[in-house]
Amino acid sequence: MAFTKTMTMVRPNTSVNFFKPDDSVILHNRDVFSNGPTAKLLGISSEISADRLTLVVKNTFVNEAAANEFAADSVNVTTRAALSAYCSANGITLTEA
Numbered sequence: 001m002a003f004t005k006t007m008t009m010v011r012p013n014t015s016v017n018f019f020k021p022d023d024s025v026i027l028h029n030r031d032v033f034s035n036g037p038t039a040k041l042l043g044i045s046s047e048i049s050a051d052r053l054t055l056v057v058k059n060t061f062v063n064e065a066a067a068n069e070f071a072a073d074s075v076n077v078t079t080r081a082a083l084s085a086y087c088s089a090n091g092i093t094l095t096e097a
Contacts, residue, residue: 002042003064009055010093018055019086021079028075033066040066 009018033041042060049055061067070076087094 001063002060003062003067004058004060005067006097007057007059008093008095008097009057009087011053011055012091014052016090016092018092019083021083025075025079029070029073032073033070041070 011018029041033039040062042062044057044059046055046057059067059070061070071080084094086092
């Protein structure tokens, strides 16, 4: 059964950029989790609010175990730390569900 992780970021104003992972992180996740016959990451979608202050990102995995594997991956652990630090430094509220 598919499992979706949702991350919501709310920035204080539109002068503050949302966090963007390095291209190498995107390529890593594509190679490790999305490509091939055993793809674990089924898709990523994002939506920004009309006032452009809220960004919602949804990662859909084949199951919860795949989501946990993704979260435990060393590249994603490092990126998650960078995301948290960036949000804290820039007044962005970050929530996950």
